Amino acid sequence: MKNIGHAAAICLATALGAHAYASATPMPHIEHKNGRHALIVDGAPFTMLGVQAHNSSNYPDALQQVWPAVEDVHANTLEIPVAWEQIEPVEGTFDFSYVDTLVEQARTHGVRLVLLWFGTWKNTHAQYTPEWVKFDNRRFPRMLDRNGKTIYCLSPFGEETLKADKKAFVALMTHLKTIDADRHTVIMVQVENEVGTYGQARDYGPKAQALFAQKVPQAVLAHKKSPVPGAATGTWAQVYGPYADEYFHAWALASYIEEIAKAGRAVYDLPMYVNNALRDPIEPMAPWHGNFNSGGPTYDVIDIYRTVAPHLDLAAPDIYMTESDKVTANLDMFHRPDNPLLVPEMANSAPTARYLYQMLGHGALGVAPFGVDYADYTNFPLGSPLTDKRMSEPFAKVFAAFRPMERLWASWAFDGRTHGVAEGDDRKPQTIALKNWKATVSYRLWQLGDEQWLATVKEKPPGTETPSGGVAIAQIGDNEFIVVGQHARVKFDGAGTNADKPSMYGRVEEGHFDAAGRWVMERNWNGDQVDSGLNLTGRPVVLKVRMGTY
Numbered sequence: 266m267k268n269i270g271h272a273a274a275i276c277l278a279t280a281l282g283a284h285a286y287a288s289a290t291p292m293p294h295i296e297h298k299n300g301r302h303a304l305i306v307d308g309a310p311f312t313m314l315g316v317q318a319h320n321s322s323n324y325p326d327a328l329q330q331v332w333p334a335v336e337d338v339h340a341n342t343l344e345i346p347v348a349w350e351q352i353e354p355v356e357g358t359f360d361f362s363y364v365d366t367l368v369e370q371a372r373t374h375g376v377r378l379v380l381l382w383f384g385t386w387k388n389t390h391a392q393y394t395p396e397w398v399k400f401d402n403r404r405f406p407r408m409l410d411r412n413g414k415t416i417y418c419l420s421p422f423g424e425e426t427l428k429a430d431k432k433a434f435v436a437l438m439t440h441l442k443t444i445d446a447d448r449h450t451v452i453m454v455q456v457e458n459e460v461g462t463y464g465q466a467r468d469y470g471p472k473a474q475a476l477f478a479q480k481v482p483q484a485v486l487a488h489k490k491s492p493v494p495g496a497a498t499g500t501w502a503q504v505y506g507p508y509a510d511e512y513f514h515a516w517a518l519a520s521y522i523e524e525i526a527k528a529g530r531a532v533y534d535l536p537m538y539v540n541n542a543l544r545d546p547i548e549p550m551a552p553w554h555g556n557f558n559s560g561g562p563t564y565d566v567i568d569i570y571r572t573v574a575p576h577l578d579l580a581a582p583d584i585y586m587t588e589s590d591k592v593t594a595n596l597d598m599f600h601r602p603d604n605p606l607l608v609p610e611m612a613n614s615a616p617t618a619r620y621l622y623q624m625l626g627h628g629a630l631g632v633a634p635f636g637v638d639y640a641d642y643t644n645f646p647l648g649s650p651l652t653d654k655r656m657s658e659p660f661a662k663v664f665a666a667f668r669p670m671e672r673l674w675a676s677w678a679f680d681g682r683t684h685g686v687a688e689g690d691d692r693k694p695q696t697i698a699l700k701n702w703k704a705t706v707s708y709r710l711w712q713l714g715d716e717q718w719l720a721t722v723k724e725k726p727p728g729t730e731t732p733s734g735g736v737a738i739a740q741i742g743d744n745e746f747i748v749v750g751q752h753a754r755v756k757f758d759g760a761g762t763n764a765d766k767p768s769m770y771g772r773v774e775e776g777h778f779d780a781a782g783r784w785v786m787e788r789n790w791n792g793d794q795v796d797s798g799l800n801l802t803g804r805p806v807v808l809k810v811r812m813g814t815y
């Protein structure tokens with residue numbers, strides 16, 4: 266539609282029917298290239314610098330505590346729930362007044378939205394379903410345990426539950442299309458929240474038992490190998506042995522969510538995803554033994570979700586683990602050629618802010634610390650004990666550095682040019698392999714002095730008492746780099762064709778990108794500012810570095 270006028274485009278869109286929109290820009294969507302991914306918003310790659318509101322902030326009054334935090338942190342996206350109980354308190358009667366207020370206020374604040382559909386399951390519970398669902402166990406059955414006892418979690422085999430959830434979700438997506446198809450304020454939808462079941466591997470109700478005794482569907486067999494030797498085909502137990510219960514439950518949940526996502530996308534085709542309460546990524550793989558919520562999209566069943574639920578773009582890790590080795594393992598496990606990396610939740614505690622560099626360097630479509638919202642609530646010890654600016658500030662500094670690059674960074678990541686590290690709990694230096702260059706990132710060093718000399722100095726730089734460093738690098742040319750970071754020393758050395766060649770900085774410009782994506786230099790670092798490497802303090806900076814050999 267490039268060469269036709271806007272009005273003509275609208276007419277054409279209308280004539281095209283259900284899959285065309287009265288919008289000049291394409292629908293938000295995810296693109297893939299060479300095993301990498303980009304979230305496309307308004308026709309161009311977009312880095313989601315997001316925050317997630319608290320669970321009960323999904324009401325117009327509560328939004329008043331949300332927007333100041335969104336502003337303070339320089340987020341470009343707010344993730345916030347839309348609860349089934351609030352849009353359909355009476356069966357068949359829908360109320361979208363909150364959604365309307367939310368979308369309107371997001372536009373006023375210049376912020377995009379990711380809506381979290383709290384439907385059948387919220388952290389595995391039925392608590393966000395309307396009361397007419399919650400207490401009608403006959404029509405909306407809960408799962409049964411091995412002894413036939415009803416447990417808390419709604420069954421994924423409840424046909425009426427699926428029908429009712431789907432109907433409400435479709436109503437929501439239809440409404441979004443009506444109010445937002447021309448603006449794309451809402452860029453993504455999460456379907457359900459942290460699904461799975463605690464305390465029990467799967468449903469043991471009659472329907473579940475009958476299906477469990479049937480053969481594993483061919484598509485699942487083709488994509489999910491058993492971690493232990495088992496039959497090539499056959500029942501779940503025959504093929505997957507001790508993993509059968511968990512895998513069967515993952516299949517059941519993914520199939521249910523697929524139905525909802527598919528129906529929603531048929532009316533309004535936004536990207537959709539599921540989020541995951543993580544299992545330990547480091548402990549040796551073992552069958553479920555009560556150690557995580559069974560059936561959720563944990564790293565070991567991503568294959569099942571990707572196979573069974575093609576209308577979900579990805580399974581996303583909610584990273585509340587704070588140990589650096591676990592964060593790294595999770596990023597590696599969820600970032601796959603068939604599964605774009607998105608971190609829709611992470612702890613909002615100050616030490617985790619450093620992981621933003623690692624995540625964004627890793628090519629995440631987006632990040633969102635949870636509970637960046639000034640409601641009178643903290644999810645400490647999971648997140649920060651603070652509920653004011655002191656909580657948002659560590660994230661604000663990082664977002665402020667990236668925000669002017671929200672488009673550029675996403676393009677570089679899509680091209681495979683970005684890298685990122687966060688200071689490890691061992692506080693040791695790390696290296697980043699670049700094309701014909703290598704960056705070494707060290708921590709707890711003053712801005713002047715070599716490593717050996719500084720090792721003899723007792724005092725350490727302020728703000729480095731606990732791990733707090735992070736660096737993200739985009740290689741934007743053969744010898745040119747954008748470096749963003751805090752509390753770290755970065756040094757470049759030749760590698761590959763530059764190995765063993767002496768090198769030096771050509772330029773080390775501190776600056777920022779303007780709205781048109783042009784670099785604006787503020788000053789050039791030289792002398793003391795580069796003699797001991799590029800030393801980044803607690804004030805994140807953006808550097809444009811040119812290296813050369815001689």
Ligand code: DGJ
Pocket residue numbers: 320388458459583610635644647
């Ligand atoms: C993860 C969930 O997805 C969130 O909704 C929230 O409950 C946090 N855990 C805990 O604050």
